[in-house]
Amino acid sequence: MAQGREYWAGLIRELIAEQGVSYRQLCRDTGVNRATLRRWLRLGTSQMPITTLETLLAYLGYELDAIRREDGHSVRRGAE
Numbered sequence: 001m002a003q004g005r006e007y008w009a010g011l012i013r014e015l016i017a018e019q020g021v022s023y024r025q026l027c028r029d030t031g032v033n034r035a036t037l038r039r040w041l042r043l044g045t046s047q048m049p050i051t052t053l054e055t056l057l058a059y060l061g062y063e064l065d066a067i068r069r070e071d072g073h074s075v076r077r078g079a080e
Contacts (some may be wrong), residue, residue, distance in 0.1 A: 007039050008053060015060040031060050 016026060027034040032052055040048045054064050 005047065008048070011058070012053075013041050015057075015062070019060060021060070024053055026056070026059065030055050032056065036037075 016023070023034055023037060026032070027037055029037065036048075037056075050064070057064055
């Protein structure tokens with residue numbers, strides 16, 4: 001699961017850099033705690049609530065969407 005966290009942290013870092021938004025501005029405008037955001041983005045090791053991820057993505061002009069896997073497989077906890 002850490003791999004997924006690293007992906008989202010990397011994506012958010014890229015979008016922040018691409019749009020030239022400071023962490024301070026992003027956190028002020030979204031209400032996300034700056035220390036928490038930095039910890040999460042540093043290595044992607046802290047788990048961020050999906051609602052916070054959605055908030056950050058929306059601020060950066062994106063949205064989170066669910067897309068059915070083409071291979072038809074699903075991953076269920078305990079069935080891995």
